[in-house]
Every structure is written in structure tokens, then in C-alpha cells.
Amino acid sequence: MSIKLVAIDIDGTLLDSAGQLSEGVKKALQEAKQKNIRIVLCTGRPLPGVTEYLKALDLLSADDYVITYNGSLVQNVATQHTVFSANLTKNDYLKINYIAQKLGVHFHVSGVDAIFTANRNISPYTVHESTLVHMPIKYRTSDEMIHNDYEMIKMMMIDEPEILDHAITQLPAEFKEQYNIVKSAPFYLEILHKGANKGIALKKLAEHLAIEQAEVMAIGDNENDMAMLEYAGIGVAMQNAVEKTKAVADYITTASNDEDGVKEAIEKFC
Numbered sequence: 001m002s003i004k005l006v007a008i009d010i011d012g013t014l015l016d017s018a019g020q021l022s023e024g025v026k027k028a029l030q031e032a033k034q035k036n037i038r039i040v041l042c043t044g045r046p047l048p049g050v051t052e053y054l055k056a057l058d059l060l061s062a063d064d065y066v067i068t069y070n071g072s073l074v075q076n077v078a079t080q081h082t083v084f085s086a087n088l089t090k091n092d093y094l095k096i097n098y099i100a101q102k103l104g105v106h107f108h109v110s111g112v113d114a115i116f117t118a119n120r121n122i123s124p125y126t127v128h129e130s131t132l133v134h135m136p137i138k139y140r141t142s143d144e145m146i147h148n149d150y151e152m153i154k155m156m157m158i159d160e161p162e163i164l165d166h167a168i169t170q171l172p173a174e175f176k177e178q179y180n181i182v183k184s185a186p187f188y189l190e191i192l193h194k195g196a197n198k199g200i201a202l203k204k205l206a207e208h209l210a211i212e213q214a215e216v217m218a219i220g221d222n223e224n225d226m227a228m229l230e231y232a233g234i235g236v237a238m239q240n241a242v243e244k245t246k247a248v249a250d251y252i253t254t255a256s257n258d259e260d261g262v263k264e265a266i267e268k269f270c
Helices: 010-014 023-034 051-056 090-103 122-134 142-146 161-171 173-178 198-208 223-231 243-248 261-269
Strands: 005-008 040-041 065-068 074-075 082-085 106-109 115-117 138-139 154-158 179-185 187-195 216-220 234-237
Touching: 005 010, 005 023, 005 161, 010 216, 010 261, 023 040, 040 198, 051 115, 065 142, 065 198, 074 198, 074 261, 082 198, 090 154, 090 173, 106 122, 115 122, 122 138, 122 154, 154 161, 161 187, 179 223, 198 216, 198 223, 216 223, 216 261, 223 234, 223 243, 234 243, 234 261
Parallel strands: 005 040, 005 216, 040 065, 115 138, 216 234
Antiparallel strands: 065 074, 074 082, 106 115, 106 154, 154 187, 179 187
8 A cells, every 4th residue: 555644753753963854854755745645743742842844844734734742632733623632630740740759850741832840940851841842931839730720731750861760760560550651852751641642643643534554654763653653554763763663663764864864764665
């Protein structure tokens, strides 16, 4: 079967190490679009952190969709119609915030239009996330978080890699059973609704569009991309991907994200 939908991770995949979209990748995706292949950005970022790339790739029509928050939200780009969503609750916040405090790691919550943290000493990685996704940071105490109706889509433990890695080894077994937990960067551990990941979101979107699993290709580089690579008819790992992601891929590009690896995958399979 021919490919009808390509889901592409952003950081470490679509973009190079400097966070830039190359002309080679842009041209390859434009050519794929001309063949009526749907291009869907599938990212851990919220919508404000994706908009500039949707514009650059001309993915702003009523036929275009985007997967954000690591699969917690699937939307039509033009209408903002929600195809699928899986948010976290106030009870989730209390449990996850308590564990983060117990383990001594920084913690924040990603909402629709802001990042919330109860850490008085705000982590530089929270600041980095705020800059990356173009969302403001709002300091809110735990009491304020549970006594207001903030939409909490995903939660993140963030810290120095060695501190975070040690904390991960200390997570309770039941915690891992209650949530979908993915590492999206050496300093980011993302906690999502159990029913949310990039693979589930991609499946929901493909079904919505009446596209068969075999007609879907997914391209990624990190652990949070594994589920969508496993779901897709063709799962492509970038040359710069982590070993766990390469292990589940059907194909590994010979080129990294700094060498237009996405272009290689598009030209080979589309």
C-alpha cells in the first residue's frame, strides 16, 4: 500500500540540532503534500510551540491536523476541533506533585496556554520549556492548582539528567501502572494520562480520516516516539535516535536530523 499519512516528531527529527527547519526537509514535505500525502506534526509540545512550523509547512487548512502534548490532544489545525483528548485531573496533580517533592525533583504542569509550577526556585529547564513552546510560566501553589479549574494536559518532572535518572529508578511500581511515562529529553520526564501516547493519538487520527494502519508512516528519534513507530505501517527512526527507538523501527535513516534525515525517509517511502 502507498503511504497516505506521515506523522513527524519535531525536536530531534523535523528540526536540526540548532532548532532550524532546513530547506531540504521543507521541499521534501511540500512535494509529499502535492501527492496528497497528509503531513501531521506529532510532538510533545503544545500548540503554541508548533504554530511556526505549521505555518512554514503550510499546514493550516481545514484538512490539516496536529498531535500535541505527546498524544494527549489531537486537533484540526484550522477549526481547533478536537478529535481526541486525554487530560489529567486534580487528584493526579496531588499524587504526582507529592512524588516529585519526595524524590527532590522539579515539577511543572502544561496547560492549554501556560506552564504552572509550585517551585519557588524555578528550574532552568522549566524556563527552557517555556521559551521552546512559547508559553508563559505561572507560579501557582498546590492549593491554587486544586481550587481552580486549570486544564492540566500533561505533567513533567524536570531536572539535571543525573538527578532525574536517579529519581526515575525510585518511582513506585504502581505509579508506572497508573500513568503513561515517557522520557522526551535527558532532563524531561513526561507523565501523561494512561490512555495517551503518540501511538494511540496517531491511531485515533488515522481512524478519523479512514486511513489504514499500513498507509501510515511515522518518523521520530526519542523514547516518546516509540509508540507511534510501533503503530505505523512504516516506523522510521532517525540516525540520531536513541537505541530504544531504533530497536522498534522498521527503518533507520542513514542521515541524522542535521543531515536531512526526514527528507531521506520521505524520498524512500513516499
